[in-house]
Amino acid sequence: MIGLPFIYAIAGATFAAYALINLFDRTNRKRVGSAAFWGLIALSFIAGNRLGDFGNGLLVIALATIAGLGGIGRSGGATTTPEERRSEAVRRGNRLFLPALIIPGAALIGTLAFRHFPTLVDPKQVTLASLTLGVLIALVAMFLWLRPTPLAPYREGRRLMDSIGWAALLPQMLASLGAVFALAGVGKVVGGIAAQAIPSGSLIGAALAYGLGMVLFTMIMGNAFAAFPVMIAAIGVPLLIQGHHGDPAIVAAVGMLTGFCGTMMTPMAANFNLVPAALLDLRDRYGVIRAQAPTALLLLMVNIGLLYYLGFR
Amino acid sequence: MLVLSGIAIIALGFMLRFNPLLVVLASALVTGLAAGLDPHAIIAAFGKAFNDNRYVTVIYIVLPVIGLLERHGLQERARTVIAGLRGATVGRLLIVYLLFRQVTAALGLTSIAGPAQTVRPLIAPMADAVADLDDPEDERIKAMAAATDNVGLLFGEDIFIAVSSILLMKGILEGFGIDLQPFALSVWAIPTAIAAFLIHSARLLLLDRRLRRERDRPV
Numbered sequence: 001m002i003g004l005p006f007i008y009a010i011a012g013a014t015f016a017a018y019a020l021i022n023l024f025d026r027t028n029r030k031r032v033g034s035a036a037f038w039g040l041i042a043l044s045f046i047a048g049n050r051l052g053d054f055g056n057g058l059l060v061i062a063l064a065t066i067a068g069l070g071g072i073g074r075s076g077g078a079t080t081t082p083e084e085r086r087s088e089a090v091r092r093g094n095r096l097f098l099p100a101l102i103i104p105g106a107a108l109i110g111t112l113a114f115r116h117f118p119t120l121v122d123p124k125q126v127t128l129a130s131l132t133l134g135v136l137i138a139l140v141a142m143f144l145w146l147r148p149t150p151l152a153p154y155r156e157g158r159r160l161m162d163s164i165g166w167a168a169l170l171p172q173m174l175a176s177l178g179a180v181f182a183l184a185g186v187g188k189v190v191g192g193i194a195a196q197a198i199p200s201g202s203l204i205g206a207a208l209a210y211g212l213g214m215v216l217f218t219m220i221m222g223n224a225f226a227a228f229p230v231m232i233a234a235i236g237v238p239l240l241i242q243g244h245h246g247d248p249a250i251v252a253a254v255g256m257l258t259g260f261c262g263t264m265m266t267p268m269a270a271n272f273n274l275v276p277a278a279l280l281d282l283r284d285r286y287g288v289i290r291a292q293a294p295t296a297l298l299l300l301m302v303n304i305g306l307l308y309y310l311g312f313r
Numbered sequence: 314m315l316v317l318s319g320i321a322i323i324a325l326g327f328m329l330r331f332n333p334l335l336v337v338l339a340s341a342l343v344t345g346l347a348a349g350l351d352p353h354a355i356i357a358a359f360g361k362a363f364n365d366n367r368y369v370t371v372i373y374i375v376l377p378v379i380g381l382l383e384r385h386g387l388q389e390r391a392r393t394v395i396a397g398l399r400g401a402t403v404g405r406l407l408i409v410y411l412l413f414r415q416v417t418a419a420l421g422l423t424s425i426a427g428p429a430q431t432v433r434p435l436i437a438p439m440a441d442a443v444a445d446l447d448d449p450e451d452e453r454i455k456a457m458a459a460a461t462d463n464v465g466l467l468f469g470e471d472i473f474i475a476v477s478s479i480l481l482m483k484g485i486l487e488g489f490g491i492d493l494q495p496f497a498l499s500v501w502a503i504p505t506a507i508a509a510f511l512i513h514s515a516r517l518l519l520l521d522r523r524l525r526r527e528r529d530r531p532v
Contacts, residue, residue, distance in 0.1 A: 007371060014374045041370065048364040054353065057360030061338065068335035080384050089386030089393060096390045100382055100434055103375060104425035111422055128371055131424050138378045146385055156380025160429075161373060166334055172369045173337045177319075179362030180341040180355065184316045184348030220323055225478060229485050237489045248491045252482045253471065253501035260467040264460075268323075268333070271369075272467075276428035276459035280437055282452045291453070292460035295513045299468070302508045310504075 002129045003122030010132050012045030017154040018161050022075065030073025034162065037066045041169070060176070067166035074162045079155075099138050099145070106134025164278045170222065170270035178226040190217075191234025198239065204308065206239040211304040214255055215262035222268030224259030231255065240311070250311040258303040264296040265289060319344030372429065379434050391435045392442035403444045403454055404521035407461045408514045410436055414465025415506060419472035432462050444524060457520060461513065468509035471502035 019039035022031050040063050048056060066072065080088075089096065110130025114121040121129045139153060161168070181187070194213060198205045210231055217227035236255055240246040263269045267286065277288045284290070319340040326336030338359070345355030379387075395401055414426055424430070437458040444454045470476045474495040482498055 004368070008367060011367075011371045011374050014377065017377075044364070045367060048367060051360075051364070053357035053361040053364075055360065056364045057356030057358075060360060060363050061356070064332070064334040064338045068332040070332075080386075082389075085384070085386040086389045087386075089389035092386060092390070094390065094394065096382065096385065096387050097435075099378065100387060103378060103430055107425045108422055125368075127424055128368060132371070132374065135374050135378055142378070142381055146381070148381060148384075152384065153377035153381040156384050157373075157377030158380075160376045160380050160433075164373075166332065168370065168373060170333055170337070172363060172366050173334055175366040175369060176359050176362035177337050177341050179365075180345055180358055181319065183350070183358055184319075184344045186316050186319070186344065189314060189316055220320055225481055228478075228481065232482075232485055233489075237486075237491075241489075241491070248486060249493055249497040250501050252486060252493070253498045254505065256478055256482060257468065257471060257502060257505045260471075263467060264463055267327070270333075271372075272463050276432060276462070277456070279428050279433045280452075280455045280459060282456060283450075284452060284456075287452050287456035288459045288463070291456040292463055295460070295464055295509070295516060298512045299505065299509055302512070303505055306504055306508075310501075 001119060001122055002133070003125050004128075007125065007128050007132045008045045008048070010136070012042045014154070014157070015039070015042035015045060017151075018042075018158045021151065021155055021158045022073075022162070025075045028073045028075040028162075030071055031075075033066055033069075033071025034073050034075075037063060037072050037166070038161065040066075060173070063169060064173075067169075072162075072165050074165075075159065079159060099142050102138040102141060103131065103134040106130050106137060110134070160279065163281065164275055167270040167274040167278060170268070170274070174222045174226070174268060178221060178223070181221075181226070182229070187230035187233050190230050191238075194234045195238070198235070203244050203312065206235060206244065207304060207308050207311075210235040210240060210251075210255060211258045211300070211307060214259040215265075215300060218259040218262030219266035219268065222263075222266060222270065224256055224263055227259050227262070228252075228256055231259075244312055246311045247313075250307065254303055254307045254311065258300060258307070261296040261300040261303065264292045315347035316344055318347055372424075372427070375429050379429055382434060387434050388438040391438045395439040396442045396445075398443075401443050402521045403440050403457070403524060404514075404517035404519075406440055406443055407436075407458060407517050410458075411461050411465045411510065411513060411517075414462060415469035415510060418466050418469030419506070421470075421473040421476065423466060423470050423473075423476070426462065427466075428459055428462060432459050436462070446524075453520075457517070461517070464509055464513045468502075468506045472499050472506055474499045 015038050019035045022028055023035035025031050028034055040059055107130045111126055114126045198209050213231045214227050218224045236251050240251045241248050263272055267274055273288050277285050322340040322343055341359050417425055437455045440454045440458045479495050479498050483495055486493055
């Protein structure tokens with residue numbers, strides 16, 4: 001059955017390739033640090049379940065230390081020149097799009113079809129499994145058609161991976177921080193403070209505190225999923241749902257979407273903001289945030305309005 | 314109160330421009346210590362959560378495919394195709410993409426597009442080619458392409474009933490004795506989704522107008 005072990009084995013092998021190519025690349029001045037960083041991620045994917053909780057903790061400390069000391073470098077990245085690319089684009093024509101469409105196509109078909117084959121693909125991992133299979137099919141197709149050297153895809157992938165750097169790991173780190181926050185009871189403390197700060201009986205005050213609290217906490221934690229449990233326990237349930245008889249579905253759904261407005265305005269949401277900026281070679285790391293902040297702010301007002309006018313009829 | 318020091322560390326560490334991975338780790342340690350946990354337990358808790366959340370980082374397996382296609386001229390081809398379309402503008406192109414992203418995300422197809430899968434290889438070069446800016450250093454168009462992808466995903470996916478955020482909300486509300494069907498939650502994502510489409514589309518059309526004005530301005 002295709003499930004997480006298979007997916008993680010592919011991911012581990014891919015990161016191991018990024019690590020090894022860096023290790024032997026003399027154009028990367030920090031090749032040992034780069035190799036160690038991507039290599040530890042490969043180790044986590046391949047053997048994470050055998051390292052034990054404390055072992056995994058040490059692995060994280062090592063990763064953060066390498067990144068914190070500036071140990072990750074970038075390669076000179078030998079690739080084709082713009083002229084070579086232009087002439088090949090003319091020669092190959094629109095067929096170049098086909099391999100690029102294999103991954104979305106596989107994700108589409110897999111997500112729809114694999115649910116009916118629970119023995120073949122783990123039903124809980126349909127999306128990731130389809131994505132992984134799409135990558136494998138696309139690689140096979142490209143080897144048959146473009147005939148690259150065996151390492152070429154991984155050299156090019158490593159070029160992109162190096163440009164993303166440590167930001168690739170931030171979402172996973174923040175998810176883990178959320179677990180420690182939950183263990184320490186951060187949510188309850190925030191709730192206690194919020195309850196004192198809101199004037200008692202004020203619906204608009206409670207709705208504003210809930211919405212803005214979602215945005216603020218999302219911006220700090222980089223993820224609305226981390227903010228939601230805190231804010232729903234602090235304000236959503238006790239004040240909006242129980243106190244003002246709000247519709248729980250609207251309070252929850254619109255609250256989460258208000259948090260998403262925060263996602264668009266924080267560098268902590270690295271996968272949405274820093275990673276695309278790196279992938280597009282933007283000199284301004286916050287370029288994507290700047291581009292979407294006006295949409296986020298307008299939508300934030302719409303959401304609080306929706307909550308206030310629809311949630312309490 | 315003391316357990317909130319971890320939040321302060323995140324804010325402070327970010328302002329002082331320390332590496333965010335280190336900041337997150339420091340925040341976890343301080344928060345755990347403030348809650349009376351011993352360092353060994355904190356490291357183990359963080360390590361366990363890190364291991365449980367590995368799926369977040371799987372997406373980078375697509376990079377070899379995208380990188381190799383770029384090597385063979387994918388971005389250049391995307392530029393050529395879109396430059397041949399009559400009437401194409403940055404705004405119109407990105408509005409079509411926004412609608413595509415919202416609709417497919419609402420059907421649960423969140424990973425058929427994304428910054429690595431579609432924006433870098435296809436959408437950004439296309440938008441850049443249509444804009445045809447004089448200044449090659451101008452990053453506005455590329456940034457807007459990535460922003461449009463984010464808006465489409467974030468304000469489309471919650472309409473799908475089996476997306477993780479809907480399941481999270483359902484699970485947490487159950488903990489308070491409130492039983493809701495996923496459908497009841499996903500229906501209320503629709504008004505925001507429509508608002509997101511209207512707001513962002515309007516901004517894209519304004520961007521078109523600004524670009525047109527810049528082009529018409531005599532140099």
